[in-house]
Amino acid sequence: MFTLVVLAAVGFLAFLFQRSYFFQDVQHVLIRWKIKKRILTFMQKNYTIADQFADTVKAHPHKPYLRYKDETFTYLDADELSNRAARVLQQSGRVKGGDTVALFLGNEPQFLWLFLGLLKLGCPAALLNCNIRAKSFLHCFKCSGAKTLVAAEELQDAVEEVLPSLLEQQVTVFILADRCRIADVKSFKDKMSKASSEPLPKDLRSHVTMRSAAGYIYTSGTTGLPKAAMVTHTKMWMYSFMQYMTGVKSNDVIYTTLPLYHTAGIIGAFGAIERGITVVLRTKFSSSQFWDDCRKYNVTVIQYIGEIMRYLCNTPKKPNDKVHKVRLAIGNGMRPDVWRDFISTFGNVEIREFYGATEGNISTVNYSGKMGAVGRDTFMHRLLFKYAVIKYDVDEDKPVRDSSGFCVEASRGEPGLLVSEITMKTPFMGYAGDVQQTEKKRLHNVFRTGDMYFNTGDLLRVDEDNFIYFQDRVGDTFRWKGENVATTEVADVITMMECIKEANVYGVEVPGQEGRVGMAAISLSDGKHFDSTGVFKHVKKFLPTYARPRFMRIQSTLDVTGTFKHMKTKLVQDGFNPNQITAPLYLMDEEVKDYIPLTQDLFDSVMSGKIKI
Numbered sequence: 001m002f003t004l005v006v007l008a009a010v011g012f013l014a015f016l017f018q019r020s021y022f023f024q025d026v027q028h029v030l031i032r033w034k035i036k037k038r039i040l041t042f043m044q045k046n047y048t049i050a051d052q053f054a055d056t057v058k059a060h061p062h063k064p065y066l067r068y069k070d071e072t073f074t075y076l077d078a079d080e081l082s083n084r085a086a087r088v089l090q091q092s093g094r095v096k097g098g099d100t101v102a103l104f105l106g107n108e109p110q111f112l113w114l115f116l117g118l119l120k121l122g123c124p125a126a127l128l129n130c131n132i133r134a135k136s137f138l139h140c141f142k143c144s145g146a147k148t149l150v151a152a153e154e155l156q157d158a159v160e161e162v163l164p165s166l167l168e169q170q171v172t173v174f175i176l177a178d179r180c181r182i183a184d185v186k187s188f189k190d191k192m193s194k195a196s197s198e199p200l201p202k203d204l205r206s207h208v209t210m211r212s213a214a215g216y217i218y219t220s221g222t223t224g225l226p227k228a229a230m231v232t233h234t235k236m237w238m239y240s241f242m243q244y245m246t247g248v249k250s251n252d253v254i255y256t257t258l259p260l261y262h263t264a265g266i267i268g269a270f271g272a273i274e275r276g277i278t279v280v281l282r283t284k285f286s287s288s289q290f291w292d293d294c295r296k297y298n299v300t301v302i303q304y305i306g307e308i309m310r311y312l313c314n315t316p317k318k319p320n321d322k323v324h325k326v327r328l329a330i331g332n333g334m335r336p337d338v339w340r341d342f343i344s345t346f347g348n349v350e351i352r353e354f355y356g357a358t359e360g361n362i363s364t365v366n367y368s369g370k371m372g373a374v375g376r377d378t379f380m381h382r383l384l385f386k387y388a389v390i391k392y393d394v395d396e397d398k399p400v401r402d403s404s405g406f407c408v409e410a411s412r413g414e415p416g417l418l419v420s421e422i423t424m425k426t427p428f429m430g431y432a433g434d435v436q437q438t439e440k441k442r443l444h445n446v447f448r449t450g451d452m453y454f455n456t457g458d459l460l461r462v463d464e465d466n467f468i469y470f471q472d473r474v475g476d477t478f479r480w481k482g483e484n485v486a487t488t489e490v491a492d493v494i495t496m497m498e499c500i501k502e503a504n505v506y507g508v509e510v511p512g513q514e515g516r517v518g519m520a521a522i523s524l525s526d527g528k529h530f531d532s533t534g535v536f537k538h539v540k541k542f543l544p545t546y547a548r549p550r551f552m553r554i555q556s557t558l559d560v561t562g563t564f565k566h567m568k569t570k571l572v573q574d575g576f577n578p579n580q581i582t583a584p585l586y587l588m589d590e591e592v593k594d595y596i597p598l599t600q601d602l603f604d605s606v607m608s609g610k611i612k613i
């Protein structure tokens with residue numbers, strides 16, 4: 001109650017300053033406040049998603065929970081299938097309450113039955129990215145601490161590749177098949193069809209508290225090996241409430257093509273349980289099938305990441321583009337130019353952009369309708385959540401500190417690092433089996449001696465009107481001529497050119513120069529050639545000198561991670577050496593006002609400093 005009074009008082013003050021957004025701000029803070037209260041109640045009662053699931057099944061057993069291809073699974077079906085999956089694991093004798101089980105499969109119903117089954121058993125699920133292989137696979141598996149692995153049938157080859165190491169570690173390996181082709185692994189499906197679908201006793205998970213792990217999610221680093229972020233039961237609730245926060249209603253049908261092994265998948269598929277809604281799942285995003293699916297399943301809410309929206313806008317226009325029931329899109333990473341395109345092509349879909357780090361303790365939602373903004377920075381918000389945007393030195397890759405060693409808040413309009421205070425109530429659980437990485441995400445003595453903040457690794461900017469804009473990942477900026485270059489911004493400008501389909505922008509080192517100079521790996525639109533003069537003119541017109549890519553390399557395709565993030569590390573290492581790169585290379589030439597082919601001679605001149613970059 002006290003909080004409410006304070007909020008009202010502060011709200012009134014805010015009203016004087018920020019009239020136009022006052023009601024939205026209050027409404028949003030109230031929603032957050034309600035969620036916070038509900039989560040606190042759940043914490044007192046130890047009420048997990050598994051308990052909610054049981055209640056939802058009781059409330060609407062015959063409502064469809066999942067649609068996948070031509071199959072429909074009701075909440076009751078899901079309940080029974082997850083009971084069976086849990087029993088197979090239980091009966092293997094290898095899985096007891098609290099043991100982690102690693103899941104290695106893509107988007108398919110079985111993923112949900114296994115995860116739900118594990119929640120019922122009180123066992124955390126390590127959600128392995130199904131694209132990882134070999135060394136990376138072993139690394140991820142190992143840091144979860146799991147002794148049991150369940151893998152999709154079509155990933156059998158990938159499992160066999162590392163099987164000797166797994167067996168050496170005495171790991172029990174299940175393949176989701178009726179029969180297995182090798183003796184060292186166990187089949188799962190045949191056992192599941194024989195297992196009982198009767199409810200599992202609730203006391204199986206009596207050891208679970210809201211602070212125990214419900215699972216591990218691997219953050220898809222574009223550099224280095226993935227890290228396992230622990231997802232507590234509280235955190236599961238926070239993900240689940242993203243749907244509520246973004247305005248999803250209980251009669252909605254949500255369409256997700258995003259990987260279930262990432263936060264986005266959890267927000268979609270597990271968030272559905274709280275509202276008891278229907279999830280339409282697809283193995284993989286397909287731009288040509290997207291709207292047909294939406295029509296077929298009467299989808300009303302879609303989940304996106306920026307790249308998906310861009311791909312959708314880039315597919316050839318069709319007369320029925322506006323024929324669908326989608327009313328809301330929730331997700332993150334949409335750029336303003338894509339947004340405009342999207343609305344004009346697919347009609348008036350409400351877009352709710354949110355921001356949140358998988359492992360962090362902070363999130364923002366664009367509830368105000370300001371294009372490009374991911375949220376609002378208000379007094380009220382700050383009362384509920386302690387966070388700050390601090391000055392960041394991109395070159396040194398660390399926060400700027402003043403003479404007494406404390407961090408400094410960024411000025412309005414200036415991109416800074418978003419940090420949120422770590423306290424008992426807002427914990428950062430860290431990465432499983434990786435003390436060093438965990439420590440790297442903790443910032444100490446930020447504003448006071450002894451305080452501790454979570455480093456989101458994201459650069460945000462707050463404008464004069466308190467709108468928050470996502471700027472870049474810390475790793476996605478480079479410094480050139482004393483300026484920060486945000487790679488996605490440059491890419492957005494370049495891809496406005498018709499001949500360029502996609503661009504991945506990064507910085508490369510040049511001898512004798514501070515920082516990194518811009519380079520872009522691009523792929524060309526179908527049937528187009530590289531219009532070098534046109535691109536030169538365009539870049540010159542739209543980008544400041546320091547942000548213009550001096551080098552371009554033309555690829556047939558651009559490599560992306562499991563969540564469609566462009567891979568940069570290898571490209572950065574390659575640099576612009578024509579000896580090492582077979583793809584066509586271009587150099588920006590100010591004199592002839594063109595991008596010209598980068599020959600060995602030109603390369604040598606750049607390296608020796610004869611050509612000034």
Ligand SMILES: *[C@@H]1O[C@H](CO)[C@@H](O)[C@H](O)[C@H]1NC(C)=O
Binds near residue numbers: 296297298
């Ligand atoms: C979609 O809606 C139409 C009309 O309301 C209905 O006839 C159809 O059965 C629905 N399809 C699904 C998959 O719910």
Ligand SMILES: *[C@@H]1O[C@H](CO)[C@@H](O)[C@H](O)[C@H]1NC(C)=O
Binds near residue numbers: 039234238427
């Ligand atoms: C931080 O975590 C706590 C508990 O884990 C939760 O109650 C709170 O809402 C979170 N804050 C944000 C901003 O996500």
Ligand SMILES: *[C@@H]1O[C@H](CO)[C@@H](O)[C@H](O)[C@H]1NC(C)=O
Binds near residue numbers: 350369
């Ligand atoms: C923010 O929300 C409004 C209203 O839904 C929407 O028009 C706008 O596009 C959103 N901005 C972004 C970046 O998603």
